Amino acid sequence: MTRAAPPDARSRGIALAEATLAGDRRALARLLTSVESRTPGAEAALRVLHPRAGGAHVIGVTGAPGAGKSTLVSAIVRELRARGRSAAVVAVDPSSPITGGAILGDRVRMQEHATDDGVFIRSMAARGHAGGLAATTDTAVTALDAAGFDVVIVETVGTGQSEVEVVATADTTVVLEAPEMGDEIQAIKAGLLEVADIVVVSKGDRPGAERTANLLRTMLATGTGPDEPLAVRRRPKRPEVLLTTGATGAGVAALVDALDRHRAAPGADGVTEARLKRAETLVWAIVMARVRDDIAKGESAAEARALMAAVAAHAIDPYAAADALLAARAAAGGAGEGSGS
Amino acid sequence: MTRAAPPDARSRGIALAEATLAGDRRALARLLTSVESRTPGAEAALRVLHPRAGGAHVIGVTGAPGAGKSTLVSAIVRELRARGRSAAVVAVDPSSPITGGAILGDRVRMQEHATDDGVFIRSMAARGHAGGLAATTDTAVTALDAAGFDVVIVETVGTGQSEVEVVATADTTVVLEAPEMGDEIQAIKAGLLEVADIVVVSKGDRPGAERTANLLRTMLATGTGPDEPLAVRRRPKRPEVLLTTGATGAGVAALVDALDRHRAAPGADGVTEARLKRAETLVWAIVMARVRDDIAKGESAAEARALMAAVAAHAIDPYAAADALLAARAAAGGAGEGSGS
Numbered sequence: 001m002t003r004a005a006p007p008d009a010r011s012r013g014i015a016l017a018e019a020t021l022a023g024d025r026r027a028l029a030r031l032l033t034s035v036e037s038r039t040p041g042a043e044a045a046l047r048v049l050h051p052r053a054g055g056a057h058v059i060g061v062t063g064a065p066g067a068g069k070s071t072l073v074s075a076i077v078r079e080l081r082a083r084g085r086s087a088a089v090v091a092v093d094p095s096s097p098i099t100g101g102a103i104l105g106d107r108v109r110m111q112e113h114a115t116d117d118g119v120f121i122r123s124m125a126a127r128g129h130a131g132g133l134a135a136t137t138d139t140a141v142t143a144l145d146a147a148g149f150d151v152v153i154v155e156t157v158g159t160g161q162s163e164v165e166v167v168a169t170a171d172t173t174v175v176l177e178a179p180e181m182g183d184e185i186q187a188i189k190a191g192l193l194e195v196a197d198i199v200v201v202s203k204g205d206r207p208g209a210e211r212t213a214n215l216l217r218t219m220l221a222t223g224t225g226p227d228e229p230l231a232v233r234r235r236p237k238r239p240e241v242l243l244t245t246g247a248t249g250a251g252v253a254a255l256v257d258a259l260d261r262h263r264a265a266p267g268a269d270g271v272t273e274a275r276l277k278r279a280e281t282l283v284w285a286i287v288m289a290r291v292r293d294d295i296a297k298g299e300s301a302a303e304a305r306a307l308m309a310a311v312a313a314h315a316i317d318p319y320a321a322a323d324a325l326l327a328a329r330a331a332a333g334g335a336g337e338g339s340g341s
Numbered sequence: 342m343t344r345a346a347p348p349d350a351r352s353r354g355i356a357l358a359e360a361t362l363a364g365d366r367r368a369l370a371r372l373l374t375s376v377e378s379r380t381p382g383a384e385a386a387l388r389v390l391h392p393r394a395g396g397a398h399v400i401g402v403t404g405a406p407g408a409g410k411s412t413l414v415s416a417i418v419r420e421l422r423a424r425g426r427s428a429a430v431v432a433v434d435p436s437s438p439i440t441g442g443a444i445l446g447d448r449v450r451m452q453e454h455a456t457d458d459g460v461f462i463r464s465m466a467a468r469g470h471a472g473g474l475a476a477t478t479d480t481a482v483t484a485l486d487a488a489g490f491d492v493v494i495v496e497t498v499g500t501g502q503s504e505v506e507v508v509a510t511a512d513t514t515v516v517l518e519a520p521e522m523g524d525e526i527q528a529i530k531a532g533l534l535e536v537a538d539i540v541v542v543s544k545g546d547r548p549g550a551e552r553t554a555n556l557l558r559t560m561l562a563t564g565t566g567p568d569e570p571l572a573v574r575r576r577p578k579r580p581e582v583l584l585t586t587g588a589t590g591a592g593v594a595a596l597v598d599a600l601d602r603h604r605a606a607p608g609a610d611g612v613t614e615a616r617l618k619r620a621e622t623l624v625w626a627i628v629m630a631r632v633r634d635d636i637a638k639g640e641s642a643a644e645a646r647a648l649m650a651a652v653a654a655h656a657i658d659p660y661a662a663a664d665a666l667l668a669a670r671a672a673a674g675g676a677g678e679g680s681g682s
Binding site: 003042043045046050053054065133157158159161162163214247270271272275276278279280282286287288290292293296307308309311312313314315316317318319320321322323325326330 | 358384388389391392393394395403406474498500501502503504510525612613616618620621623624625627628629631632633636644649650652654655656657658659661662663664666667671
C-alpha cells in the first residue's frame with residue numbers, strides 16, 4: 001500500500017507506470033512531471049518501476065558553465081544511436097523554471113533527435129527542493145531506466161554541492177573541461193576531478209586543447225595541481241583524459257568506447273559503490289519525507305509550527321524542538337509506520 | 342541532556358560555549374571547527390548558545406564567480422568597523438578543502454583585519470555534508486551571533502542550489518553583479534534576483550557599470566528580463582540597485598546605510614519569514630540526524646545495510662526499504678526519543 005496517496009492517485013500512478021513499461025513516451029513524460037512536482041501518485045508508480053530498473057548504464061556529465069556539456073551530450077547521443085542503442089537525457093537546469101532561457105536555448109540543439117523514439121530528453125529544474133535534488137534526479141533515472149533506455153545520461157553544471165552530488169553517483173562520471181590559455185583548470189577549482197571516471201577536454205580543435213589535456217594527465221598522474229596537492233578519490237584506475245570536438249564529432253566514438261570499457265570493468269554491473277550510494281540517497285530521502293509528513297501533516301502540525309517559531313525567537317534551542325517533535329510523533333504511533341508493504 | 346554525546350564531550354562543548362560567550366576568540370574558532378566536523382560536543386555547545394543568539398544582523402552576500410564578493414565583503418567590514426560595529430564573516434568555500442587555493446588567496450585580502458578583535462573571518466568547506474550545507478552554516482551563524490558580533494556576513498558563490506539556500510535565509514540578502522558588456526545578467530541565469538533584498542553592481546568604476554545597474558533597475562521594475570519574464574519573489578519593497586567599487590570603497594557607505602534601512606524596516610527584528618525558515622532548516626536537519634543515527638547506529642544497523650544493498654540490486658523498492666527502517670526504529674522504541682531535554 002502507498003502510505004499517503006489517495007486510492008485514485010495511486011491507481012493513476014500505477015497506470016502511468018504500466019504505460020511507461022509498455023513503451024508509451026507520453027506516459028513517461030507525465031510520470032517525470034509527477035516525480036518532479038512530487039504528486040501523490042509518483043510513489044505508487046515508482047514502486048512498480050524500481051524492480052524493473054537496473055539495466056541501464058547511468059552516465060553523469062558535469063563541468064563548469066561554458067565547458068560545452070550540452071554539445072557533448074548531444075554528440076554522445078548521436079554516437080549511441082549510430083550504434084543502435086537508445087538514450088535518455090536528464091538535464092538538471094540550475095536556473096529557475098521561469099528564467100532558464102539560456103538553458104532552454106541549449107535544449108534546442110537537441111531537436112535533431114525530436115522525432116527519434118530511441119531518444120528522450122528532459123530538463124528538470126534544480127530549485128525548490130531543499131536537499132532533494134539528488135533524490136529527485138535519482139528517481140527520474142529509475143523511471144528512464146525501467147522504461148528500457150540502454151543509456152541514461154544525467155547532465156548538471158558542476159558548480160554547486162547539490163549539482164555535483166547528482167552526477168557523482170552515476171555508474172560512470174564524465175568531467176568536462178574547456179581548453180584554457182593559462183594554467184587554470186576549472187574542474188580543479190570546483191573539486192570536480194575528485195568525482196571523475198573519465199575526463200574530457202572539449203572544443204578539441206581550439207588552440208590549447210592538447211596542452212590542457214596534457215596538463216590534466218600530469219596532474220592526475222602525480223596527484224598535484226599547478227599550485228598544490230590534488231584530492232583525487234582513490235580508485236583502482238586513474239581517469240582517462242580524452243579530447244572531443246562536439247561540433248564535428250571528433251573523439252566522440254573514442255569517448256563512447258571508453259564509457260563502454262568503464263561499464264564493462266569487473267563488478268561494474270553489480271551492486272557497485274555508486275549504486276549503493278544512489279540507493280541510500282533515495283531511501284534516506286523517503287525516510288525523511290515520511291517523518292516530515294507524519295509531523296507536519298499529523299496531529300502535531302500545530303505543535304510543530306509553534307516549536308519552529310519558538311526556535312526562531314531563540315526561546316528554545318533547535319535540539320529541544322527536534323526532540324519534542326520526535327516525541328510527539330512517537331506518541332502518535334508514527335502515523336501508520338510499517339504499513340507500507 | 343545531550344542525546345548521543347559522551348559526558349566528557351558534552352562538558353567540553355559546554356566549556357567551549359561558555360568561553361565563547363566570555364569573548365574568547367580561540368574558543369570560538371575551536372567551536373566552529375567542532376560544528377563543521379560535527380563532533381559530539383557541538384550539540385551541547387549550541388544548546389547553551391542558541392538562547393543567547395538573535396541579536397546580530399545576518400547578511401548574505403552572493404553572486405556569480407568573479408563578481409567580486411570577497412572584495413565587497415572586506416569593504417563592508419571596513420565600513421562597519423569605522424562605524425564602531427563588530428563583524429564576523431562565514432565564507433562558504435565551494436571547492437574541496439584541499440584544492441581551495443583560489444579562495445584561500447581571496448582570504449589573504451582580509452588580513453588587514455587580522456589583529457582587530459572586532460572582526461572574525463572563517464572559511465567553511467561546502468563539500469562532504471550531503472544536504473547539510475545550510476544547517477551547518479546556520480549553526481555557525483548562531484555561534485557567531487551568540488558570541489556578540491553586531492553583524493554576521495555569510496558569503497557564498499551563487500551557482501548551486503545548496504549555496505543559494507544558505508544566503509536566502511539571511512535577514513538581508515545582497516546579490517552582486519559584475520558589469521558586463523552585453524545584456525547578459527549572470528544573476529538572472531542563476532535565479533539569484535529572486536532572493537535579493539539589495540542588488541549591488543560591483544566594479545562601479547568599470548565602463549558599463551551604470552548601464553548594468555540601469556538594466557537591472559528596469560528589469561526589477563517591470564518584472565521582465567531581456568528575453569522573458571523574471572521570477573522576482575513577491576516582497577513589500579522592490580530591491581534597491583546600488584553601485585560599489587570595492588577597491589576604492591566608493592558606494593560602500595551607501596550600501597551599509599541600505600543594509601541598516603532594511604534591518605530597521607517594521608518587523609524586521611522579530612520572527613521574520615527568513616528567521617522562521619532558518620529555524621526550520623536547523624530543526625529538520627536535527628530531526629533527520631536523530632532518525633538516521635537511531636537507524637544507522639542502533640540495533641537495526643545491519644538490517645539497514647542489507648536493505649540498502651537490496652534496493653541497489655533492485656530486489657526491493659526504496660519505499661519498502663524506508664518503511665522497514667522506520668518500523669525497525671519504532672520497534673526499538675526510537676532509541677531514547679524524547680530524552681533530550
